Amino acid sequence: MVFQKEREYMDLKDIFEYAFDEIFVTDDKGIVVRVNSACEQHYQRKAKDFVGKHVKDLQKEGIFYPSATLEVIEKKKPVELVQRTKSGRYLHVRARPVLNEFGELKRVISYSRDLTELYELRQKVEEISDQLKSYKKELQETFVYEGLIFKSKVMKKLFVTLEKVAKVNSTVLVLGETGVGKSRIVRLIHEWSPRQNEAFYEINCAAIPHSLIESELFGYEGGAFTGAERTGKKGIIELANHGTLFLDEIGELPLDLQAKLLQVLQEKKFRSVGGRDLKHVDVRIIAATNRNLEEMVANGTFRKDLFYRLNVIPIQIPPLRERTEDILPLVYHFLDHFNEQYGRNVQFSPSVLSRFIQHIWDGNIREVENVVERLVITGEDVITEEDLPLSMQQASLEQEGKSLYEMLEEVEKNIILKAYKKCKSSYKVAELLKISQSSATRKIKKYVENS
Numbered sequence: 482m483v484f485q486k487e488r489e490y491m492d493l494k495d496i497f498e499y500a501f502d503e504i505f506v507t508d509d510k511g512i513v514v515r516v517n518s519a520c521e522q523h524y525q526r527k528a529k530d531f532v533g534k535h536v537k538d539l540q541k542e543g544i545f546y547p548s549a550t551l552e553v554i555e556k557k558k559p560v561e562l563v564q565r566t567k568s569g570r571y572l573h574v575r576a577r578p579v580l581n582e583f584g585e586l587k588r589v590i591s592y593s594r595d596l597t598e599l600y601e602l603r604q605k606v607e608e609i610s611d612q613l614k615s616y617k618k619e620l621q622e623t624f625v626y627e628g629l630i631f632k633s634k635v636m637k638k639l640f641v642t643l644e645k646v647a648k649v650n651s652t653v654l655v656l657g658e659t660g661v662g663k664s665r666i667v668r669l670i671h672e673w674s675p676r677q678n679e680a681f682y683e684i685n686c687a688a689i690p691h692s693l694i695e696s697e698l699f700g701y702e703g704g705a706f707t708g709a710e711r712t713g714k715k716g717i718i719e720l721a722n723h724g725t726l727f728l729d730e731i732g733e734l735p736l737d738l739q740a741k742l743l744q745v746l747q748e749k750k751f752r753s754v755g756g757r758d759l760k761h762v763d764v765r766i767i768a769a770t771n772r773n774l775e776e777m778v779a780n781g782t783f784r785k786d787l788f789y790r791l792n793v794i795p796i797q798i799p800p801l802r803e804r805t806e807d808i809l810p811l812v813y814h815f816l817d818h819f820n821e822q823y824g825r826n827v828q829f830s831p832s833v834l835s836r837f838i839q840h841i842w843d844g845n846i847r848e849v850e851n852v853v854e855r856l857v858i859t860g861e862d863v864i865t866e867e868d869l870p871l872s873m874q875q876a877s878l879e880q881e882g883k884s885l886y887e888m889l890e891e892v893e894k895n896i897i898l899k900a901y902k903k904c905k906s907s908y909k910v911a912e913l914l915k916i917s918q919s920s921a922t923r924k925i926k927k928y929v930e931n932s
Contacts, residue, residue, distance in 0.1 A: 503572070503593035507550050509586040511536045523595060525568045543567045549576035550589045557586060563600075564593065571600040629665050630814045633804035639796070646794055647673035652746060654731075654791045655769040657798030660847030663769040664729060666798060671725040676765060680724035682717045687730035695738055701754035718751055721764045731791065732772035732783060739784045742766075746790045766791075773903060801842040801849070802896060803914075811846060812837050815853040827857045829864045836866060840873050841895055894928045901929050 503519035513531045520528055524544055531539070540548045545566050552560040553576045564572040576591040631637070646653060647670045655663045664683065671681045689697055700716030718726060728734070734742065745751050746766060750759045768791050777783035801808060812834065820827055829837075842848050852870060860868045867874075900910045911921035 501594075503591075505531075505550070505591040505593065507536060507589045509554070509588060511548075511550055511554055511589070513539075514588065519593075523568070523570050523572060523593065524566055545572070549574040549591050552576070553578050553589045554586065563596070569597075570595055571597045629662055629669065630810045631804070631807045632810055633806040635799055635804050636807060639798070642796065643670060644673060646670060646796070648675070650674075650765050652765070652791055652793045653767045653796060654774075654794070655767065655796045655798065657769075657771060658800045658843075658845055659771050660842075660845035661798040661800055662846050663771075663798060664727070666796065667725075667727045667729075667767045667769060670767060671727075671765075674725070674765070676724050680721050681727070682721040682724070683727040683729060684717055685729045687733040691735050694735065695741075696754050698738065699741060699751055699753050702756045713753070713755075716753060718745060718762055718764060719753075719760065722762050723764070725765045725767060728766060728768045730770060730772075731768035732770040732774060732777060736782070736784065739787045743784065743787045743790060746787075776905065801845045805838055808838050808842070808849065809834060811849050812853060815850050816857065819854050819857040823857055825857050827860055827862060827864060829856075830866075832866050833864050833869065836869060836873050893924070897924045897928045901925055 501519070503523055504515075504517045505513070505520065506515045507513050513534050513536065516528045516531045518528050520526070520531065524531075526544070536548045536550045540546055540551070545564050547562065547564065549560045549562055549564065552562075557578055557580075559578070560574075560576045562574055564574045566572060572593040573596045574591055574593045576589055578586055579588045579590060581587045643666065653667075653670060655666055657663050667683075668681065671677060684697065686694065696714070696716065698716050698718055700714050700719055703711045703713040728742075741751060745762065745764070749763060750761055752759055774783055774788050774792075778785045778788050801811075812829070816827065816829065819825070837849070844851070852873075855870070856864050856868060896914070897910070900913050904910045904913055907922040907925050908918055910916075910925065911918040914921065916924075
């Protein structure tokens with residue numbers, strides 16, 4: 482009989498000691514009587530260190546808060562609450578009173594389960610939800626015009642200018658880096674203009690061999706050269722009569738053809754290849770380039786008189802790094818587009834959206850579009866940082882451990898280096914970035930001359 486009781490005692494001791502939950506027992510006054518070893522993970526203290534101590538003192542010391550035992554002693558009924566420990570854990574505590582046959586409190590037993598991971602996960606989900614709500618709120622302020630998506634002040638101001646420019650027939654020169662959306666801007670000018678119901682033609686001066694570009698632009702007479710059609714062929718300038726002609730990459734137009742184009746701009750006349758008579762044409766010419774035409778004029782690779790004829794109304798489209806507010810609207814636009822195109826339902830995590838904002842988009846809108854399409858095709862349902870291109874991952878690793886000042890300085894450095902490479906003078910850098918020349922000179926000295 483003694484052996485059986487001892488065995489039962491040992492079994493109960495094992496059950497108590499190795500229970501998954503923490504078991505915390507006090508007397509009716511709140512003095513700790515017994516606690517199992519699960520508490521060591523919760524409080525980072527040995528179980529024996531709790532025995533004999535009052536829960537009020539443990540609470541005052543910050544070992545845990547609030548004390549479920551104290552509430553049970555006060556209310557004489559079960560209590561359930563979430564407790565925070567000094568070691569940073571979150572515990573779900575259920576405490577029960579143990580009464581004697583007279584209904585008096587004999588002891589209090591508490592059962593605690595660690596919910597730290599679940600609690601932190603819930604907090605993370607709430608943070609993500611709040612962040613996504615914030616992003617969606619920003620998107621509500623987004624403007625969409627014929628594939629052009631933006632919310633930045635600089636682009637809103639640009640569109641006010643475009644509406645005015647579209648109403649007149651003046652020549653326009655659209656400037657901006659590769660991928661900023663120059664062709665869409667040009668098409669919008671045409672569609673807002675009185676010529677909207679007339680022809681719109683586009684030719685990329687860099688995509689046509691020099692030997693063919695003259696006949697493509699100006700057309701030719703029958704028999705003008707070997708292989709020419711007998712009846713001749715109209716050029717794009719003539720086909721665009723009464724409409725709009727968009728000359729993309731105008732900086733690639735050969736010097737000998739620049740004079741012929743100048744004649745079209747000045748006199749509204751041209752002569753086709755092999756032709757004798759001048760032809761009259763009413764066409765609005767809009768040109769675009771990502772090159773520095775002023776620099777080309779200085780180098781003798783672009784006619785000065787043609788430059789001034791084209792530069793009647795210059796439209797400068799800023800790169801994405803100067804209007805980061807437009808990045809997320811573009812990301813969501815392309816995400817919706819490619820999800821629909823490929824039958825996917827891919828979503829981006831907030832950390833991925835942050836990387837999109839922080840990344841320096843040298844390829845501008847076209848680069849953003851390409852990255853989003855790649856992620857929609859190759860990614861899982863939720864895109865995380867590990868799914869991003871290596872260039873974006875590398876940029877994120879380089880940012881770790883840096884202060885906000887260091888990260889902002891790095892962004893400023895990239896902008897100044899690119900601006901100086903393009904403009905070659907502090908005066909032009911100041912004009913481009915809309916800062917004082919003294920500030921531009923100081924920053925050039927800091928980032929360019931000392932690099």
